[in-house]
Amino acid sequence: MKMLFERFMAISTADPDDTRRRRILNILLVSIGILSLLALAASLAAIFLEVQRWENVKLLIIGSIVTVLGMLIIYLINIFWSGRVAATIFLVFLTLVFAFGDTPEQVSDGRSLFAFAIPIIMASILLAPWLSFVFGTMSGVIVSVIAVSIDRVPNIPAIAGFFVIALVSWLSAGNLEQALKELRDINLNLDKVVVERTQALAESLARERIEAGRNQAILNSIADGVIVFDRNWNAILANPAVRSMLEISRDQVAGKNFRELIQQPGLSPHGRDLLYAMMEHETQPPSFRIEWNGKTLSVSAAQVYDMRNDINVNIGTVAVFRDFTREAELEKLKSTFVAIVSHELRTPLNAILGYSEMFKETVYGPMNEKQVNMADRIMKNTKRLLGLINDLLDQAQMEAGKLTIQMGPVKPAELLETLHGLMDKTAADKNLTLTSEIDPNLPDTINGDAARLQQILVNLVNNAVKFTEQGSIRVRLWRPKENKWGIVISDTGDGIPPSEIPYIFETFRQVDGAATRLHGGFGLGLSIVKQLVHMMNGEIEVESVLGEGSTFMITLPLVIPEKVAVRRS
Amino acid sequence: MSELALIIEDDEDLANIFAEALRGVGFEVEHVADGKIAQERLKSGSAPFLVLLDMHLPHVSGGQLLTQIKQDERFANTMVIITTADARMGEAYVNQADFVLIKPISFVQLRDLTSRLKPKDQS
Numbered sequence: 001m002k003m004l005f006e007r008f009m010a011i012s013t014a015d016p017d018d019t020r021r022r023r024i025l026n027i028l029l030v031s032i033g034i035l036s037l038l039a040l041a042a043s044l045a046a047i048f049l050e051v052q053r054w055e056n057v058k059l060l061i062i063g064s065i066v067t068v069l070g071m072l073i074i075y076l077i078n079i080f081w082s083g084r085v086a087a088t089i090f091l092v093f094l095t096l097v098f099a100f101g102d103t104p105e106q107v108s109d110g111r112s113l114f115a116f117a118i119p120i121i122m123a124s125i126l127l128a129p130w131l132s133f134v135f136g137t138m139s140g141v142i143v144s145v146i147a148v149s150i151d152r153v154p155n156i157p158a159i160a161g162f163f164v165i166a167l168v169s170w171l172s173a174g175n176l177e178q179a180l181k182e183l184r185d186i187n188l189n190l191d192k193v194v195v196e197r198t199q200a201l202a203e204s205l206a207r208e209r210i211e212a213g214r215n216q217a218i219l220n221s222i223a224d225g226v227i228v229f230d231r232n233w234n235a236i237l238a239n240p241a242v243r244s245m246l247e248i249s250r251d252q253v254a255g256k257n258f259r260e261l262i263q264q265p266g267l268s269p270h271g272r273d274l275l276y277a278m279m280e281h282e283t284q285p286p287s288f289r290i291e292w293n294g295k296t297l298s299v300s301a302a303q304v305y306d307m308r309n310d311i312n313v314n315i316g317t318v319a320v321f322r323d324f325t326r327e328a329e330l331e332k333l334k335s336t337f338v339a340i341v342s343h344e345l346r347t348p349l350n351a352i353l354g355y356s357e358m359f360k361e362t363v364y365g366p367m368n369e370k371q372v373n374m375a376d377r378i379m380k381n382t383k384r385l386l387g388l389i390n391d392l393l394d395q396a397q398m399e400a401g402k403l404t405i406q407m408g409p410v411k412p413a414e415l416l417e418t419l420h421g422l423m424d425k426t427a428a429d430k431n432l433t434l435t436s437e438i439d440p441n442l443p444d445t446i447n448g449d450a451a452r453l454q455q456i457l458v459n460l461v462n463n464a465v466k467f468t469e470q471g472s473i474r475v476r477l478w479r480p481k482e483n484k485w486g487i488v489i490s491d492t493g494d495g496i497p498p499s500e501i502p503y504i505f506e507t508f509r510q511v512d513g514a515a516t517r518l519h520g521g522f523g524l525g526l527s528i529v530k531q532l533v534h535m536m537n538g539e540i541e542v543e544s545v546l547g548e549g550s551t552f553m554i555t556l557p558l559v560i561p562e563k564v565a566v567r568r569s
Numbered sequence: 570m571s572e573l574a575l576i577i578e579d580d581e582d583l584a585n586i587f588a589e590a591l592r593g594v595g596f597e598v599e600h601v602a603d604g605k606i607a608q609e610r611l612k613s614g615s616a617p618f619l620v621l622l623d624m625h626l627p628h629v630s631g632g633q634l635l636t637q638i639k640q641d642e643r644f645a646n647t648m649v650i651i652t653t654a655d656a657r658m659g660e661a662y663v664n665q666a667d668f669v670l671i672k673p674i675s676f677v678q679l680r681d682l683t684s685r686l687k688p689k690d691q692s
Contacts, residue, residue, distance in 0.1 A: 351582030
């Protein structure tokens with residue numbers, strides 16, 4: 001029933017104000033139509049029951065029929081054509097009914113005057129606020145004309161009243177429309193915001209889903225084993241690779257604490273200790289190796305921080321496991337191979353060295369000058385070969401992480417003394433002078449690895465001799481800062497082109513092939529020096545001017561041994 | 570009568586060179602190439618004036634032989650010169666031996682060192 005009524009009253013236009021006005025008009029039209037029908041029915045009933053005679057109610061019956069028809073026509077116009085036209089016709093009709101529905105006396109100066117207020121107020125609601133003034137004026141004119149036609153003075157206060165009513169209607173209807181418009185705007189904005197937000201939410205959800213799917217795909221296809229732990233080391237994620245690497249099922253890892261997981265019998269006790277240490281320390285070691293079910297696994301862990309709001313909150317750890325079994329085997333093989341080869345190579349070379357020295361020393365009888373010279377050359381070349389093998393062995397040990405620095409008391413003066421003993425002749429053979437000095441601020445005894453420091457000095461001086469054709473090589477031990485000491489080795493050689501400086505410390509690298517052929521040897525010496533310096537927590541720098549020479553500067557932490565005084569006494 | 574020098578060295582060439590150097594100085598030279606044989610040799614026979622001991626030997630290591638020499642009173646006056654290619658190992662034994670020589674050992678170096686160690690002939 002209600003739906004039927006709604007349908008009957010329905011108006012569909014784009015303008016919400018128009019719709020509202022036409023709905024109000026419809027309600028009025030239907031109400032008046034129903035009232036007229038009731039009046040008609042009552043009149044007809046009165047005649048039928050002979051309560052009234054036709055003459056008495058004739059006017060009422062005709063009026064009712066006209067009204068019903070009028071309302072119907074206006075209703076149709078309102079529904080199908082224009083609300084404004086319908087409202088205008090309705091209001092003019094109403095005004096005319098009031099103007100001619102009573103005696104002229106009553107209309108100009110009596111009870112019917114108030115009725116004109118109705119179309120004036122309605123005009124502001126049904127048409128436009130300002131039209132109340134038009135209907136006010138129209139009513140004033142009609143009332144005045146009727147008054148004049150019966151020789152009366154127009155009722156001026158009543159006409160002024162029409163304008164006051166028009167004014168009030170205008171104000172209230174205007175305000176109402178304004179309020180409605182604002183409300184509509186607010187709603188419209190709100191709708192827009194809701195639509196935008198909904199869309200953004202949907203997009204971000206979709207994105208997140210894509211991202212999550214992609215991350216999952218990456219994790220699943222990655223060859224490294226990955227376990228993500230929360231702050232308390234409960235596994236929240238483990239990829240298939242880690243499960244096959246550690247030979248554990250999904251149930252054995254998902255949600256389980258890492259402490260539980262590493263109770264597996266396949267894990268070596270040392271590996272277990274390392275993993276415990278990993279869990280207990282805030283800062284993680286770069287990576288370490290564990291033995292798990294006969295495999296060698298490299299483990300590295302990284303803390304995950306929530307960087308939002310500029311506060312770093314540790315939210316867990318990502319542990320990455322890599323199967324290192326094959327690499328570990330190869331490394332072991334390689335270092336064994338290098339050790340054996342080095343030994344096997346060195347032994348005959350030592351013999352060659354010894355025998356050629358015996359020749360040179362004419363142990364088995366006198367030799368001529370050329371023979372002695374040749375023996376000397378055999379010795380020198382053998383020494384070079386031995387030096388190369390030692391470098392290769394050092395390099396191999398460094399790569400395997402087996403070369404260690406062993407600290408102990410070192411006397412800088414002794415380092416230089418040994419250096420001169422080893423290198424003076426090498427320098428003199430090329431007519432170069434090797435000079436050295438010690439900064440008086442440098443303590444007599446410092447902490448360091450004597451053998452490795454000696455190796456650094458020999459390698460650098462050897463390198464300087466190789467690339468210097470004339471002039472000198474200067475070695476200086478000094479103390480650039482309170483807690484630093486340094487080695488400076490300068491030569492008067494060819495210098496190094498600036499473009500080559502970044503590469504001179506690389507393994508097997510020399511500035512150009514011709515130089516390699518001319519000077520002999522490989523680019524291992526400098527590479528070893530740099531690695532040794534770094535192992536001693538030091539820095540090495542090079543300055544070079546083409547044609548003038550190069551300077552290698554090493555800076556090392558200065559630690560003075562505690563027992564110096566005791567040793568001195 | 571010349572002093573006895575015992576060379577314990579598995580490499581025949583090096584042993585040869587060392588022997589030549591020592592003979593040149595005037596030592597009587599005895600050579601053993603195997604750790605186990607050296608162990609037996611040290612149990613009996615005359616105490617040498619000097620032992621040139623290689624650390625890297627088959628069957629019994631130079632370190633074990635060094636301990637044996639240090640524990641035996643017969644060798645109280647015997648000088649021990651360790652020869653090794655490993656500088657680290659050499660450093661470790663520096664306090665137990667009289668001298669540590671790092672290979673390659675120069676013929677001249679060995680000759681000069683041992684000539685200084687050898688007591689001057691009475692004659």
